[in-house]
Amino acid sequence: MTTTERPAFDLEVTDNQGIKVFHLKGRLMDQQQADRLMSALDKEVDAGHTGVVLDMGELQYMNSTGLNILINVLTRTRNAGGDSLIARVSSSVRQLFLVTKLDSVFILTDSVEDAVAKLKG
Numbered sequence: 001m002t003t004t005e006r007p008a009f010d011l012e013v014t015d016n017q018g019i020k021v022f023h024l025k026g027r028l029m030d031q032q033q034a035d036r037l038m039s040a041l042d043k044e045v046d047a048g049h050t051g052v053v054l055d056m057g058e059l060q061y062m063n064s065t066g067l068n069i070l071i072n073v074l075t076r077t078r079n080a081g082g083d084s085l086i087a088r089v090s091s092s093v094r095q096l097f098l099v100t101k102l103d104s105v106f107i108l109t110d111s112v113e114d115a116v117a118k119l120k121g
Contacts, residue, residue, distance in 0.1 A: 008026045008027040009024070009025070009026045009027055009028055009029075009033040009036075010024075010025040010026050011023065011024060011025070011036060011037055011040060012025075013040055013044065016053070016112060016113075016116050017116055017120060018049075018120075019049075019051050019052070019053060019115075019116045019119050019120065020044045020049045020051075020052045020053070021052070021053045021055050021087075021112055021116070022037070022040065022041070022052060022053065022054050022055065023055045023057075023058065024037075024054060024055065024056050024058070024059045025058040025059060026058070026059065026060060026061075027059075027060055027061040027062070028059060028061070028062045028063075028065075028066035028069060029061065029062065029063045029065050029066050030065060031065070033066075033069070034065065034068075034069040034072070037069055037073070038069070038072060038073070038076070041073055041076060041077075042076070045076060045077065045080045045082075049082075050077055050080040050081050050082025050083075051077070051082040051083055051084075051085075051119040051120075052073070052077055052082070052083075052084050052085075053084075053085050053086075053087050053112055053115040053116060053119070054070065054073065054084060054085070054086045054087065055087050055088055055112050056086060056087065056088055056089045056090065056093060057087070057088030057090075057112075059089075059090065059093060060090070060092075061092070061093075062093050062096060067096065067100060067102060070084075070086070070102075070106070071102075071105075074105070074106065082119075083107075083119065084106070085106070085107045085108075085109055085115040085118055085119060086106050086107065086108050086109070086115070087108075087109045087110070087111055087112045087114065087115040088109075088110065088111060088112065089108055094108070
């Protein structure tokens with residue numbers, strides 16, 4: 001596989017005080033990436049982890065498909081009795097939340113620790 005064929009999106013899931021943190025890296029913009037994220041989310045929610053943090057500190061770009069993915073994550077966790085918080089949003093991605101008014105739907109925090117504390121509190 002060449003560099004240009006490699007997905008520009010990466011995902012890592014870690015645990016912070018019992019809260020699952022999804023570290024999103026690169027560019028979130030297509031259905032293949034959505035499927036990967038939703039599959040990882042379904043695994044955690046099915047295991048009883050309904051509060052999740054989406055760490056976007058290393059997410060460089062997101063388009064409308066990426067926003068739709070985030071709405072699906074929020075819906076899935078809330079339907080399971082939990083919530084999804086977003087941490088460390090870059091200024092360019094934050095602008096997308098402001099323009100679409102999704103900053104009033106999602107809770108945006110400055111750090112993963114702040115998001116974990118809100119979910120635990």
